[in-house]
Amino acid sequence: MVFSTILFLFRFLPITLALYYLAPAKLKNLALFVCSLVFYSWGEVKFFPVMVVLILINYFSGLAMEKFDQNPKMRRLFLIVSIVGSLSMLVFFKYTNFLIGTVNSLFGLSIGLIEAATVLPLGISFYTFQTMSYSIDVYRRDVNAEHNIIDFGAYVVMFPQLIAGPIVKYRDVAAQLHVYEHRYRLAQIEEGICLFVFGLAKKVLIADTVSHLWYDIIGVWNGAELVTAGVGIANASTPLVWLGLLAYSLQLYFDFSGYSLMGIGMGKMLGFDFPMNFNLPYIARSITEFWRRWHMTLSGWFKEYVYIPLGGNRKGLKRQIFNMFVVWALTGIWHGANWNFVLWGIYYFILLTIEKIFLLDKLKKGRVWPHIYTLFLVVTGWALFVGNEQGVGLGALFQKLFVPSGGVGCWYFLRNYWVILLVGILCSTPLPLKIWDRIKDNTFIKVVVVGLLLVLCIAYIVASTSSPFLYYRF
Incomplete structure (x- = not known):
């Protein structure tokens, strides 16, 4: 369900x-x-x-x-x-x-x-x-x-x-x-309802909408059966593939963080305080910071039950790097039984090791370039993550991304999807939280905002087919 x-x-x-x-x-x-x-x-x-x-x-x-x-x-x-x-x-x-x-x-x-x-x-x-x-x-x-x-x-x-x-x-x-x-208290239930609606909006209004751009490229699949044909990775130009991967990155974030927020909201309705799972990961200035903001309960679990028992950072740099390798190999394979997930885990182990040894201090001193560096590597990592899906193909995807080639251009898709892409990018920043902090003490405005979001979500759900959460498969 x-x-x-x-x-x-x-x-x-x-x-x-x-x-x-x-x-x-x-x-x-x-x-x-x-x-x-x-x-x-x-x-x-x-x-x-x-x-x-x-x-x-x-x-x-x-x-x-x-x-x-x-x-x-x-x-x-x-x-x-x-x-x-x-x-x-x-x-x-x-x-x-x-x-x-x-x-x-x-x-x-x-x-x-x-x-x-x-x-x-x-x-x-x-x-x-x-x-x-x-x-x-x-x-x-x-x-x-x-x-x-x-x-x-x-x-x-x-x-x-x-x-x-x-x-x-x-x-x-x-x-x-x-x-x-x-x-439970009435105020806690009220907060839970707001969090649930915000999570639902993330999933339905942003994740499901921006996902259409990615599926326009790879097609819509039901298992191994192609339901709706897309452009195809082989026929897409390099800029279009990058645009599609950006859409997938937004879809994955809003899909998973939306689900987590709904869960946290329902927990509050029942009288429980679940830990937060996401903290605006796409504003991170390093890969180290990204993993302190993305899927925080998983990172915390591996840190507490694997990394620290192995010795953490208490037994010298070489042992610390080995401990990190174990954690990230397990993190990769936890996400799925496929070699692309193993590679994805090792990819982050290498990046985090480089930052640990010498790069992190330089990143902390920068202003703009650390954000660009982090986003580029994270989006590239999502290419590894999605490489085993039907209609993708890891080799074909990376060839398109890093060997410039022609094909179907991106302008048509950019013209059709620029609004939802912009909304997704803005909602990945602290801006929505700042707006909410300004209006949440006004009961009338709060009820109107939450009510409108709920009505919009229901309208979208009724008008579209069901879209399961991406992390159901992991």
Whole structure:
């Protein structure tokens, strides 16, 4: 079930909120748990057992680690059980066929692909990391083990952040899960509604609209089937391909940040404060700063649970660089079971290493050129990111980008899309936030702005076909 659909906006969400608000205080987590399971099972009921198994493995592992509090070996054993149990699900569904295909290519074998691993359970990359963070935190004694399985299940399967983040650690919501009376305030619900509408506008009004430029080039695909033909990468000129890649960069940002903002907004409606996931990443002045602003909960997860345990920056420069390599190789493969994502992770490892060794200080002293440098490298990185999609082709895309060639020009498309491109660029800056800060204390203007955005979004949704979130596939 996608947030930006009539089904979700006018059926699931209002019914769920009504049940949640009307439920007695001690039954609110049960209501949230059941509604979230319905949300997950709506289009993925066959993967319902996967979710249940993940909940049970980590729930009982947490209890066992608490029981054997004075037995380090047993605590470590159950930590390993929880991590292996969680990762085995992720590896099976996401990487089995990728690994089989790689082995076949390297050794000339013909091992058959596993049919059960051809469909990826929605959001498994996100909720697997959440369950692992819980077990690791219990092992470290950063949090107490959760004794109520309904409360723990509500945390794991909570629908606002279930499918595509933000990645919420148990300790981020543990206190709120156990507040049964007065969990939410009217002001918090009001703020949540505003954030949800802003996120919906990012997704529907900007991401879905600017995406048409990219799809005009590569075509619209349903799996391996071409639904609507585009210009084609081979037939597009170099300027047009760069323009299309700019559109894709805006689409990806507003699509993912819009989804995260909707999740954060719904979390506030339910009485939870989820961590922010984006902070205007396209205004960054270095790649280092970009990754402090983009998908912040993922970067924070890898830093806390991989980079620092490996030694972080405490064991010398060589070890720090090795630790960065591990983190970025894992970050790349986390995004998808394809070699282009591995290359994408290594690409950022190289850039961040160069900045760490000598470039970052120079970037901090610059004014304009650091922004140009960062945007160019980030957009180039998105070419690696999207290179495996139908209608693209990594080699053909990079040849068009960096070997100037003719073809269909960009002026026609620029004339048709310049308004949405300009809107996307302006909304990637602090300007909208500054405007909102000026008007948010005026109740009438705030209601009008939010109301108009909501009406526009609904009109766009009704007039167009459903467009799933890009990060559903990762």
